[in-house]
Amino acid sequence: MTSEKIFTRNFHLKDPHTLGVYRQTGGYTAVTKAFAMEPSAITEEVKKSNLRGLGGAGFPTGTKWSFIPKGSAAPKYLVINADEGEPGTFKDRYLLERDPHAVIEGMLIAARAIDSHRGFIYIRGEYVQPWRVFSAAVREAYGAGLLGKNVLGSGFDFDIVVHRGAGAYICGEETGLLSSLEGKKGWPKIKPPFPAIKGAFGQPTIVNNVETMAAIPHIINRGAAWFAGLGTKSQGGTRLFSVSGHVVKPGVVEAPVSITLRSLIYDECGGIPNGRRLKAVVPGGSSAAVLTADQIDVSMDVESLAKAGTMAGSAGVIVMDDTVSIPDALMVVARFYAHESCGQCTPCRESTGWIYKMSHRIVSGKGRKEDLDTILDVAKRGAGTTICAFYDGAVGPYISYIEKFRDEFEALIPRDGHA
């Protein structure tokens, strides 16, 4: 498919992470334009573009910005979530390493819109290389007068603090991230108050994803209508799909959000290798419910995937061929959620551990007849009862793997497994 490339337009160039290359390709023209606009007009433009957050939750970005209290004298913070951790997702790493200045320019524009003078970017601790590249880009931007006092002579001040995480999936959850940024363990906080009212260090805060930021300069430069027109009625733009697992060409694919899962797998990524057949595919990171091979004609936008009983999430697409044991895959996924539960809420802390143990014993041939129904029961009861969305994310795979491939699980459970 030959569609317009926005996020990846410079990926093929030499040194796309440098200020020089970014500027040669039109970089930092949007910020000049944005600084000549009223802050509220920037937010309006982003609203009209139908940009939805590209980290996982898919919330309309402009609407989120508009939640910052108007006329408040309190300091406001812009926090960029670069704690990429959703299994099957790797697109933010590409942006940090290959287009960091787009993220910085997006931050400048967002900061102007919400009247923030200090931004933080929270980069996962394992991303040492992306952290180095991004930090170098921030230094370049300071050197060129694009950050700091009086940005480009506009009278607007903006600083960026590059912050490293230390290994915890839960810090990708926005309030867990804020706890961590404040020097605490990454425990999520009860909402409300939402971060826009009371966020980082108790002040109004917007938390946005890396890719979401990278979209902003293009929306300002080329207009909301153009961006909205690239997508569906309710979600504008292209986005980056991270495709991995059993495909001929795994990698980052930029495509309109309306692309079908089938086209993504077969047209963009070369289909299933070694003459095998597709068995199952996770469309939006491991927290998204799995789809079977006959469900892949779905469009990849937020609404269409929700209608299909799953979610667009982080657009991490994990493809499984017909050699894969689904119970084995669930055991791996359940191990992840058990390891990463932060331990704050009882339903999540206890259920993730027990479900991992049950899935492990099923795969080990020691499952009990009642295990499958117990997992489903525990999963369904716990959903929606916790402070953050982590457990709801775990429930997606628990239920869908078992309900869609129940025969495979039952075949592993010994007939004399006691009931």
Place this chain on the structure above:
Amino acid sequence: MADDPTRPPFDPERIAEVRRLQSLYPDKRGALLPVLHLAQDTFGYISLEVEEYVAGLFDLTPAHVHEVVTFYTLFFREPRGTHVVSVCHNLSCHLMGAKAIIDHLTQRLGIEVGETTADRRVTLLAVECLCACEQAPMMQVDDHYEGNLTREKVDRILAELR
């Protein structure tokens, strides 16, 4: 203990870095993770003594710092090997053969996952998604990623770890 570079306190240059980091946040506690990274890079791991020392730099209780250190996977509370090899065992890497890579590493190194070789050269870990699934199976070796692993490639990487 000022003469022992593996134990607190920080030298004056690092103290200055701590103060700079603390000044970047509206509340200096925001710099706790960055300073713990600095402490681990300096002292090798985060001992109880280091926790207490860092707590003093932030006017925090040692208990608060201990709670933070034990929450995150990248802070080591015991000495590590010279090199840390962390193999991803999450779904995409699992599908592409992570288990065989981990088995190969345990055999080659003669240790189990979570252990350090007797010569202190390598610590082997199995970790959750490192978000480089396009290169599955993959692992992190110290500060960089190694992807599209085969047994042969793993052997070459190990041979280069001194």
